Amino acid sequence: MPIAPNLDQTRAVVRLILGNSPDLIYRELALGKEGRRAFLLFTDHLVKKEQVMGLIDSLTIKLRKEKYPSDTAALTDFLLQRAVIASEVNTSRTLGDVTSAVLSGDTVMLVDGLDVGIRLSTRGWEHRPPEQPLSEPVVRGPKVGFTETLAVNLALMRRRIQSESLRIETMVMGERSHTTVALLYIAGLTLPSLVDETRRRLQRIRVEAVYESGVIEELIADNPFTVFPLIKQTERPDVVESQLLQGKVAVLTDGTPHALTMPATFAGEMQAAEDYYQHWTAGSLMRMLRYTFLLVALLGPSAYVAITTFHQEMLPTQLLLSLMASREGLPFPAVVEALIMETSLEVLREAGVRLPKPVGQAISIVGGLIIGESAVRAGLVSPVMVIVVALTAISSFVIPIFAAGLSIRILRFPMMLLAGTLGFYGIVLGLLIISVHLASLRSFGVPYMSPTMPPTAQDMQDLMIRAPWWYMRKRPQFMPVLDRFRVGKNSRPQPDKEG
Amino acid sequence: MAVFTGAFLGLVPTLTSVYVAVRHPGQGPAQIAQIVLGKWLGRLVGAVYAAFALWIYSLVLRDLYDFMTSVLMTRTPGVVLVASMAAVVLYGIWGGLEPLARVAFQVVTAVGTGVVLLMLLSSREYNILQREPFLFQGLGAVLESTWETATWFSEGVIAMWLVAHVKQPRQAFRWTLIAYLCAALTLAGITLTISLVLGPNLPSRLLYPTFSLSEIISLGAAVERLEVLLVIVWTSGIFIMLGVYLLATSTAAAHTLGLKSHRVTAVVLTLAGVWIVGLWPSSLDVAEFSGAPLRLLVHGGTLVFIPLVLLVGTLVHGALQRRRSASA
Numbered sequence: 001m002p003i004a005p006n007l008d009q010t011r012a013v014v015r016l017i018l019g020n021s022p023d024l025i026y027r028e029l030a031l032g033k034e035g036r037r038a039f040l041l042f043t044d045h046l047v048k049k050e051q052v053m054g055l056i057d058s059l060t061i062k063l064r065k066e067k068y069p070s071d072t073a074a075l076t077d078f079l080l081q082r083a084v085i086a087s088e089v090n091t092s093r094t095l096g097d098v099t100s101a102v103l104s105g106d107t108v109m110l111v112d113g114l115d116v117g118i119r120l121s122t123r124g125w126e127h128r129p130p131e132q133p134l135s136e137p138v139v140r141g142p143k144v145g146f147t148e149t150l151a152v153n154l155a156l157m158r159r160r161i162q163s164e165s166l167r168i169e170t171m172v173m174g175e176r177s178h179t180t181v182a183l184l185y186i187a188g189l190t191l192p193s194l195v196d197e198t199r200r201r202l203q204r205i206r207v208e209a210v211y212e213s214g215v216i217e218e219l220i221a222d223n224p225f226t227v228f229p230l231i232k233q234t235e236r237p238d239v240v241e242s243q244l245l246q247g248k249v250a251v252l253t254d255g256t257p258h259a260l261t262m263p264a265t266f267a268g269e270m271q272a273a274e275d276y277y278q279h280w281t282a283g284s285l286m287r288m289l290r291y292t293f294l295l296v297a298l299l300g301p302s303a304y305v306a307i308t309t310f311h312q313e314m315l316p317t318q319l320l321l322s323l324m325a326s327r328e329g330l331p332f333p334a335v336v337e338a339l340i341m342e343t344s345l346e347v348l349r350e351a352g353v354r355l356p357k358p359v360g361q362a363i364s365i366v367g368g369l370i371i372g373e374s375a376v377r378a379g380l381v382s383p384v385m386v387i388v389v390a391l392t393a394i395s396s397f398v399i400p401i402f403a404a405g406l407s408i409r410i411l412r413f414p415m416m417l418l419a420g421t422l423g424f425y426g427i428v429l430g431l432l433i434i435s436v437h438l439a440s441l442r443s444f445g446v447p448y449m450s451p452t453m454p455p456t457a458q459d460m461q462d463l464m465i466r467a468p469w470w471y472m473r474k475r476p477q478f479m480p481v482l483d484r485f486r487v488g489k490n491s492r493p494q495p496d497k498e499g
Numbered sequence: 500m501a502v503f504t505g506a507f508l509g510l511v512p513t514l515t516s517v518y519v520a521v522r523h524p525g526q527g528p529a530q531i532a533q534i535v536l537g538k539w540l541g542r543l544v545g546a547v548y549a550a551f552a553l554w555i556y557s558l559v560l561r562d563l564y565d566f567m568t569s570v571l572m573t574r575t576p577g578v579v580l581v582a583s584m585a586a587v588v589l590y591g592i593w594g595g596l597e598p599l600a601r602v603a604f605q606v607v608t609a610v611g612t613g614v615v616l617l618m619l620l621s622s623r624e625y626n627i628l629q630r631e632p633f634l635f636q637g638l639g640a641v642l643e644s645t646w647e648t649a650t651w652f653s654e655g656v657i658a659m660w661l662v663a664h665v666k667q668p669r670q671a672f673r674w675t676l677i678a679y680l681c682a683a684l685t686l687a688g689i690t691l692t693i694s695l696v697l698g699p700n701l702p703s704r705l706l707y708p709t710f711s712l713s714e715i716i717s718l719g720a721a722v723e724r725l726e727v728l729l730v731i732v733w734t735s736g737i738f739i740m741l742g743v744y745l746l747a748t749s750t751a752a753a754h755t756l757g758l759k760s761h762r763v764t765a766v767v768l769t770l771a772g773v774w775i776v777g778l779w780p781s782s783l784d785v786a787e788f789s790g791a792p793l794r795l796l797v798h799g800g801t802l803v804f805i806p807l808v809l810l811v812g813t814l815v816h817g818a819l820q821r822r823r824s825a826s827a
Contacts, residue, residue: 311727424727425572425580428734429587436591439601453601
């Protein structure tokens with residue numbers, strides 16, 4: 001709907017559209033010597049109050065004796081260039097533009113006789129400062145994470161990549177929420193086809209509201225039925241930076257600190273930011289430990305169930321005897337025992353996360369120590385099972401990305417059932433199903449199991465081990481990019497020949 | 500030595516099949532046969548290949564059945580074990596060859612590592628004198644054993660199905676030869692190890708000599724009897740083999756029947772395979788042990804005769820096409 005030159009009429013229509021919400025402020029003004037009627041429209045607590053006050057001061061005090069042009073075009077130019085103070089000023093031609101600008105934190109000035117609104121960028125609201133992300137802490141590395149404010153997050157990215165090739169495109173999503181979403185990539189590095197594909201998938205989204213980036217993730221992922229995260233999510237700007245510099249694209253969503261980067265790979269989910277900040281030997285050790293304990297997290301209880309139920313002959317006699325002695329008199333078969341213990345652990349974990357922090361810790365202590373101890377004393381579970389479950393729980397925390405850990409936790413249950421019914425044969429069948437499933441997954445055209453399935457020899461330098469930086473001259477081969485090199489020639493440190 | 504002579508003999512039908520497949524990129528054997536031999540004769544060849552691949556699929560499934568029920572899962576009904584594996588294999592080929600091929604690389608790596616570990620861990624038991632009786636048998640024994648290995652290596656005609664999915668078919672020859680060499684070295688290595696440890700007589704009486712070899716391994720006092728781990732690797736290898744043959748039989752059947760997707764035939768043939776193995780096992784005994792003439796007919800016909808016919812047909816077809824294009 002166009003803006004009517006009659007101010008009273010425009011005001012009435014705006015009120016009709018926006019309602020009489022108490023947070024919408026209509027500030028009446030009289031401009032210049034002639035006292036031309038105008039009003040400012042903005043949303044309380046979404047604007048920088050000082051900026052709006054400065055604007056009112058300029059219009060009503062500093063320019064009160066100024067003669068405003070009578071011609072509409074000249075008046076618009078005068079207002080845009082001289083009268084209003086803001087870092088960004090432009091015009092709105094429809095009432096739709098006016099309302100969306102006001103609701104996003106901008107201020108709009110409507111003037112009697114003008115069929116355009118003067119839109120001023122005055123966005124500013126309370127937000128928490130960037131802090132160390134709770135879900136991805138590091139010992140060595142930047143202690144800063146994204147916040148819920150997109151502008152802050154974009155500024156964090158600009159600070160990390162001060163290159164003119166960093167491109168940021170924004171779009172608005174959610175029919176009612178009008179959430180701003182930013183698409184980031186590096187021009188000249190990221191494949192244009194990947195950017196186009198991501199943009200196309202984002203533009204295809206039709207939802208009422210984007211509550212969190214998880215909504216976008218579910219709506220643009222390649223396979224909606226897999227338990228594995230096909231899009232990497234992170235709260236760390238340094239991780240987004242590294243992903244962008246691998247030729248990937250990132251999506252930041254207003255209202256959440258969780259950024260999305262794509263394409264994702266399973267190996268990528270096993271990489272922690274700190275692997276690249278510590279010395280490569282330490283990083284490699286951590287990697288190897290992580291992969292080893294990934295197997296424990298997935299197969300710990302199932303292996304225990306398979307061995308105690310079907311393959312006792314695998315164990316040395318002494319170990320077997322003590323194991324059987326600890327299971328003596330237990331009312332449940334090993335598989336039921338494992339299922340009960342694992343379910344209890346998941347309940348405790350969920351309760352610990354949902355409850356306030358001090359209560360959550362108490363729940364963990366009560367659940368983990370007291371109930372576990374009591375269950376063993378009561379003869380409901382064996383002490384070995386408690387050890388296995390505890391080790392499995394610790395192992396699942398080794399996986400750096402929460403979503404990847406979640407998928408392993410989900411798969412642990414069917415694996416236990418398979419082990420309880422078919423022993424190691426069942427475990428092999430389960431692993432084969434998981435392998436085939438993983439091998440069939442793709443994330444934005446890239447095989448999810450890259451660089452192992454299909455194998456690329458060069459990329460093994462950043463898989464189980466993390467090779468030294470001077471050795472990793474090329475970007476990952478599985479990721480098609482426009483610029484292959486990331487480390488210069490002769491980067492290997494060595495003393496001068498004279499020295 | 501018999502392994503290498505058998506491999507050399509088996510190389511002829513295999514390379515013939517690869518050549519035929521390379522000349523018809525993107526086509527399975529049933530489709531190739533229809534191109535070079537005509538619609539109906541081609542369909543007949545497709546049906547023969549589908550039946551042959553189903554037979555091998557069922558034999559491998561039967562191997563799994565026998566091994567599991569006699570060694571590892573003696574109290575579990577065999578049909579459950581076979582049906583569960585068949586279901587997993589069906590899932591494995593549901594999306595075509597790509598996921599299976601990717602998993603195959605990992606499995607082959609695991610199998611290779613397993614074989615090397617087996618050879619190394621059993622090296623304490625090597626006795627070179629165990630080889631002596633073999634030397635007295637002379638070349639006659641080598642030639643006698645060559646037949647067994649040659650038929651096994653001739654199953655390389657399966658490459659005709661695989662080449663259809665390769666992006667650069669020209670590289671098929673190189674990779675076939677590499678795979679051949681690896682398979683021959685693995686088989687020769689494991690045969691040598693078994694004979695060095697178990698001698699000349701015992702392995703011939705054992706149903707699963709490799710499994711028996713693994714039973715003697717003990718890693719300190721921590722873990723005994725590592726054969727379960729070997730079974731895990733072996734089962735993964737069986738999965739890949741079953742997957743390849745199920746894909747072969749289902750695509751050949753689909754092409755013969757004129758279906759676009761192999762999925763319907765894959766479901767039907769999976770059920771057929773489980774039925775043959777679990778509920779009608781004697782059919783396989785008849786097919787496998789009914790004597791040399793039948794085996795010669797089946798192996799010679801499908802592994803040698805048909806590839807050669809397809810080779811001749813391809814050459815004639817190509818020559819005719821060239822003549823037509825020249826006259827046009």
